[in-house]
Amino acid sequence: MNTYKICLLPGDGIGPEIIAEGVKVLNAVGAKYDTAFEYADALIGGAAIDVTGEPLPQATLEAARASDAVLLAAVGGPKWDTTDPNAPRPEQGLLGIRKELGLYTNLRPVQIFNALADASTLRPEIVDGVDMMIVRELTGGLYFGRRERFYDEPAAGVDGAPGQRAYDTLEYSEYEIERIARQAFEIARKRRGKVTSVDKANVLETSRLWREIVHRVHDEAYADVQLEDLLVDNTAMQLINRPADFDVVVTENMFGDILSDEAAQITGSLGMLASASLGDGVALYEPSHGSAPDIAGRGIANPLAQILSVEMMLRYSFDMADAADDIRRAVTEVLDEGWRTGDIKDAETPADHVVGTERMGDLVVAHL
Amino acid sequence: MNTYKICLLPGDGIGPEIIAEGVKVLNAVGAKYDTAFEYADALIGGAAIDVTGEPLPQATLEAARASDAVLLAAVGGPKWDTTDPNAPRPEQGLLGIRKELGLYTNLRPVQIFNALADASTLRPEIVDGVDMMIVRELTGGLYFGRRERFYDEPAAGVDGAPGQRAYDTLEYSEYEIERIARQAFEIARKRRGKVTSVDKANVLETSRLWREIVHRVHDEAYADVQLEDLLVDNTAMQLINRPADFDVVVTENMFGDILSDEAAQITGSLGMLASASLGDGVALYEPSHGSAPDIAGRGIANPLAQILSVEMMLRYSFDMADAADDIRRAVTEVLDEGWRTGDIKDAETPADHVVGTERMGDLVVAHL
Ligand SMILES: CC(C)[C@H](C(=O)O)[C@@H](O)C(=O)O
Ligand SMILES: CC(C)[C@H](C(=O)O)[C@@H](O)C(=O)O
Numbered sequence: 001m002n003t004y005k006i007c008l009l010p011g012d013g014i015g016p017e018i019i020a021e022g023v024k025v026l027n028a029v030g031a032k033y034d035t036a037f038e039y040a041d042a043l044i045g046g047a048a049i050d051v052t053g054e055p056l057p058q059a060t061l062e063a064a065r066a067s068d069a070v071l072l073a074a075v076g077g078p079k080w081d082t083t084d085p086n087a088p089r090p091e092q093g094l095l096g097i098r099k100e101l102g103l104y105t106n107l108r109p110v111q112i113f114n115a116l117a118d119a120s121t122l123r124p125e126i127v128d129g130v131d132m133m134i135v136r137e138l139t140g141g142l143y144f145g146r147r148e149r150f151y152d153e154p155a156a157g158v159d160g161a162p163g164q165r166a167y168d169t170l171e172y173s174e175y176e177i178e179r180i181a182r183q184a185f186e187i188a189r190k191r192r193g194k195v196t197s198v199d200k201a202n203v204l205e206t207s208r209l210w211r212e213i214v215h216r217v218h219d220e221a222y223a224d225v226q227l228e229d230l231l232v233d234n235t236a237m238q239l240i241n242r243p244a245d246f247d248v249v250v251t252e253n254m255f256g257d258i259l260s261d262e263a264a265q266i267t268g269s270l271g272m273l274a275s276a277s278l279g280d281g282v283a284l285y286e287p288s289h290g291s292a293p294d295i296a297g298r299g300i301a302n303p304l305a306q307i308l309s310v311e312m313m314l315r316y317s318f319d320m321a322d323a324a325d326d327i328r329r330a331v332t333e334v335l336d337e338g339w340r341t342g343d344i345k346d347a348e349t350p351a352d353h354v355v356g357t358e359r360m361g362d363l364v365v366a367h368l
Numbered sequence: 369m370n371t372y373k374i375c376l377l378p379g380d381g382i383g384p385e386i387i388a389e390g391v392k393v394l395n396a397v398g399a400k401y402d403t404a405f406e407y408a409d410a411l412i413g414g415a416a417i418d419v420t421g422e423p424l425p426q427a428t429l430e431a432a433r434a435s436d437a438v439l440l441a442a443v444g445g446p447k448w449d450t451t452d453p454n455a456p457r458p459e460q461g462l463l464g465i466r467k468e469l470g471l472y473t474n475l476r477p478v479q480i481f482n483a484l485a486d487a488s489t490l491r492p493e494i495v496d497g498v499d500m501m502i503v504r505e506l507t508g509g510l511y512f513g514r515r516e517r518f519y520d521e522p523a524a525g526v527d528g529a530p531g532q533r534a535y536d537t538l539e540y541s542e543y544e545i546e547r548i549a550r551q552a553f554e555i556a557r558k559r560r561g562k563v564t565s566v567d568k569a570n571v572l573e574t575s576r577l578w579r580e581i582v583h584r585v586h587d588e589a590y591a592d593v594q595l596e597d598l599l600v601d602n603t604a605m606q607l608i609n610r611p612a613d614f615d616v617v618v619t620e621n622m623f624g625d626i627l628s629d630e631a632a633q634i635t636g637s638l639g640m641l642a643s644a645s646l647g648d649g650v651a652l653y654e655p656s657h658g659s660a661p662d663i664a665g666r667g668i669a670n671p672l673a674q675i676l677s678v679e680m681m682l683r684y685s686f687d688m689a690d691a692a693d694d695i696r697r698a699v700t701e702v703l704d705e706g707w708r709t710g711d712i713k714d715a716e717t718p719a720d721h722v723v724g725t726e727r728m729g730d731l732v733v734a735h736l
Contacts, residue, residue, distance in 0.1 A: 143571055170510060171533070204515070209533075236626045257568075257600075261601040
């Protein structure tokens, strides 16, 4: 019997509620596939700040490193919102663990469940067949470059009055671009064989380097994959215009942050989308949505994105494709039977089919 | 009789064809409102590179500075595409003139013409009532910060092999943020009184400065305007989810580039959207779409965004609101009568109502 150690990071808001359902599903899968999952809980984000003063305590990093995979729920909330550059912020926990574990590849699959096709604000014929994988570089760019604030700089204020100034740095090395490009091409080979590389090469030097390296990697080792370049502003348009045309979309960290959320919204059901962050060691899995502080603690949050992040964990970290397929099938069946949490219900959902977090987790388990 | 000097910058691709229709409309308006428009043509973009080797020749800048307003069509095309950081690129002409004329405010109205409501890929009930003004900071941020490329840096390549490295700098001063914030609040007062300020304050230092200054300006002088902060990734979602909720959206240069194109695509008819770039002196007006090199020279391009950029010129530079209203009414009537260029036609458009660039310009003039 295989045994895997999983580090659980519930984080903030609805995090603890939804991660419990992820664990429920893991346990059910373990029983069916004769695999043992051992769990170690650790603190991250606002929850960690409240207890330790830091968003990513050393103990959490150690627990993550000692595990075979990390399951995260969500971090952040108004309680910790601040623009004071010296105050700890929940997001630093997330950014810190990505950097410390070297999770340079963020995979965000964007797919539509048939039962939820009507949730999109786009016309049905436009979202029909949407199935793309956003490959976002996750440990470089503006997120991790040098940044600083200068107070009371002469001439930074209005009319030369004293004022402040700040900068962030967007930096990329050939190495960082090359490895994410390889990931995108490898993934495209297992899909429809097409990569759209997104940049702003008509303005940014990092984008011109990006474009050159992506093409070199392509020409040297992946000439069988179709490669197209698209400017980031044009991509923001085409995602709405012809979303079904995209297969694999690869881009740098900040563009990826914006475009992956845009693409997620195209489905109309953000509560259904999971993500995987991969590096050369332990990987991390999390829902694409946030911590939803407004509905935290009420037992009504949608756990399906968390459950689908477990699906990705089984697929990418444990090579358990059958078990992963089981989860996807179970989720699909539950939706086809009409079960909905509040965020994905619509005018046609009968009141007795609107369920809470735990019940939704139970329904998925029952279908495994 | 008033006389205004207008600097015409046709640029590349369809530029010369559509700007001719803008001039046609200006002349008709001039005759009706007893105003003389004098024109000076100048080179910009690829057209300027071909003749002078530079995307923004000194003579062009002088012509722009000597004018009362600048009418630009579009720049760029595959002919001048390159990732060589030392080669001249058409876009440098556009960025150069924005910087040289101090055009720090970019206004991009996003509205739906009733006759074209079906062009959107979004559901009709979602785009119904969309009417927002994107206020994009245009002379700061990543577009104009220090950037550099390093060749053959040790350890920048794979496995420590030699490779390259590049960076761009996102920089903002209090002064730059303050003046664009003021513009946004002033505009909101003349509209529905709501400003959405977009940043990435959970990651970027420039965004934290942005948020602080926007709130200071608001609290000091515009407390009557409703102000909300929205993270850029969330904004990319909400623009698709509830576009009609936005009134004025203010943001920094790169976020504005991406979000204004996304918002434009929500209308489904990019060929209808104009923009104004304002500073403390001469202003510049241009369509939101690009140079469409694939259809250049065929007389089929849609001139309406160019014509609507003339509308903005009359409104913002010449205080000719009646004439501006006339143009908008004329365009609306032409569309209501069913006339379409190829880009905005649909399955229901009768073949004899699909018209070319010149004919569309003539139709607008006939309705003035
Ligand atoms: C919380 C935030 C720092 C994070 C990011 O910007 O990467 C989030 O938006 C995401 O996409 O995972
Ligand atoms: C052509 C390009 C440099 C320009 C920009 O990025 O500002 C364009 O996309 C625009 O939005 O006007």
